[in-house]
Amino acid sequence: MSQPPSPDSRIPPWEIADLPEPQPLRWSNWTRFIGPGIVMMGIQIGGGEWLLGPEVTARYGGSLMWIATVAIVLQVFYNLECGRYALYCGEPIFTGFMRTSPGPRFWMSVILLLNLSALIPGLSTHAAAMTAALWLDRPPLDADRGLVTVLAYVYLVAVALPVLIGGKVYNMLQLIMTLKVVVVLSFCLAIGVFCVSPANWWSVFSGFAKFGSVPTIVDGRDSTVNIFQYWWTDGGWPMVSLANIAVLGAFAGYAGGGGLANATYSNFVRDKGWGMGSVVGAIPSAVGGHNVTLSHVGKVFEITPENRRRWSTWWRYILVDQVYVWAPGCFMGMALPALLSLEFAPNSSLTGVKLDWSQSLITADGIRHAPQFSPKLASALWIVTVCVGMLVMLPSQMSIVDDFSRRWTDILWSGSRRIRGNLRGNSVKRIYYGILGMYVAWTVVATYLFSTYGTPKLMTLVIANLNNLALGLTAFHLLWINSSLLPPALRPRWYHRLGLIGCGTFYLGMAWLVFATKQLPILRELLGV
Secondary structure: OOOOOOOOOOOOOOEEOOOOOOOOOOHHHHHHHOOHHHHHHHHHOOHHHHHHHHHHHHHHOOHHHHHHHHHHHHHHHHHHHHHHHHHHHOOOHHHHHHOOOOOHHHHHHHHHHHOHHHHOOHHHHHHHHHHHHHHHOOOOOHHHHHHHHHHHHHHHHHOOOHHHEOOEHHHHHHHHHHHHHHHHHHHHHHHHHHHOOHHHHHHHHHHOOOOOEEEEEEOOEEEEEEHHHHHHHHOOOOOOOOOOHHHHHHHHHHOOOOHHHOOOHHHHHHHHOOOOHHHHEOOEOOEOOOOOOEOOOOEEOOOOHHHHHHHHHHHHHHHHHHHHHHHHHHHHHHHHHHHHHHHHHHHOOOOOOOOOOOHHHHHHHHHHOOOOOOHHHHHHHHHHHHHHHHHHHHHHHHHHHHHHHHHHHHHHHHHOHHHHHHOOHHHHHHHHHHHHHHHHHHHHHHHHHHHHHOOHHHHHHHHHHHHHHHHHHHHHHHHHHHHHOOOHHHOOOHHHHHHHHHHHHHHHHHHHHHHHHHHHHHHHHHHOO
C-alpha cells in the first residue's frame, strides 16, 4: 500500500505503521478497555444532569426526559465516529477537520467560532455557590453575590492544578473522573432507592420513552401534552409553549455531552493508547511526563487480513466503551439527580424565591427540610448533598480547562507549519500549559463580566445553546471525513451514517428553534423589521 495522499498539502501525509495487537476483550483486562467513556461520563455529569435535568423535571415532571434519550442515542453515533477516526490514524478529529478543504487556516477559524461556549466558565461559579452555602449554612442569595464571585475566582485557578501531574494529562483525568462517577452516582442511587417514592421513579424513567411530549400551559401553569395523543383525540396540534425553549435547548445541549466536548473523545482514545494512538503518543503532564512524546501527524496501517482482525477487536473496545459504559452512565446521570429534585425540591424553603444558582441547591435545601428525616440526619444529608454537588461541578470545570487547552494544542501541533518545524516530541506540553495559563486568566475576566452584568444561569444557557450549533455542524463534517478519508473497508456503515445525519439535524434544529424564538425577534426589533 502506498502512502495515502494528504487531502491538504499544508498538513503532512500520514505515516505508515502496523496496527498494534489489542489485548483480548476479557474481564481480566477491564482496566485496558475502560477509560475514555468513564472520562467523558465524568466530564458530562455536570451541566445537564445536575443543573438543567432537575430544573426541567421540577417544572414538567419526567415527561420531557425523552429529549435526553434522543440526545444520548444520537451522541453515541457521533462518539463512535470520533473513535473510528482516532483508531485508524491516531489523530484527534480536529486534525481530521483540518485535513479537508479549504485547509487548516479556514477550519481553525471555524473551530474558534464554534468553541466560543468554552470561553464562558459557568460550572466553577455554581461550585462556588455550593461552597458559599456551606459557609452560610443556607443557599446564597443575590446579596451574597460578592462571596460567590470571590470563591469562583479561587476555583478557576485551583481546578487547573491536578493536570500538572500524572505522566500523561489523560491519566489524571481518568483518575478524577472515575472517582467522581462512582461517588456521585452511588450517592444519588442510595438516596433514590431508600428515599424516593415509586411514583417519582416511574415518572422519570417512563419519561425517557414519552416521545412527543411537549411543554404547554394549562390554567396558567407549566404542563405537558403528547402531540401524537392530542392529534389522535382532537384532530389537531396542541399549542406548544416556547417560553422556556432556551432551558429545553440547553437541556438537550447538556444531555450526555454537547458541543465540541464530544469530539474530544477522539483525543482520549489516542491518549489512552487504543488503536494507532499507541504509536502516536500523548500530551505529557508537567510533572512526571518526561518520557511521553507526541507525533505531529498520525500513522495509519495497511488493510491486510491481520490488521483487519486487529481492527475488529479495537472497534469492539469502542463499542463496549460507548454502548455499555458511556450511554448507560449518561442515562443514570440524567435520571438520578432528577429523581432527587422531584422528591425533595417541593420541601425547600426557597420555593418561589428567585435563585441564580443551580437547581441542585434547591434540592439540597429540600432534603434538609424533608419531614421524613430527623433534624440531625437532615442536616447531615444537606452537607453531603452540597459536597456531592461540588464534586460534580469542580471536576467538570477542570475538564473544560483541559478540553480547551487540549483541543487547541492538538490543532496547533498538527496545523501550524512553524510549530511542526521547530518543536518535537515532549515540547508539546509547552504549548498545552501556555494555552492553559492564558485560558485560566481569561475565565477570571469572563466570570467577572457575567457576575457583574449577568447571572450564572445565563452562563449555563448560553453555553448549552452554543453547544447545539457546534455539535450539529461538526456531525455533518465528521460524516464527510470518515466517508472520504478512511479506506472503504473501515468507513461507517449506512446506519452509522444515518445516526450522524440524525445527530446533525436534531442539534441544528434545536439551535434554530432557540434562535428563532428568542434572538430573532430581538434582532427584528433592533433593525425595525
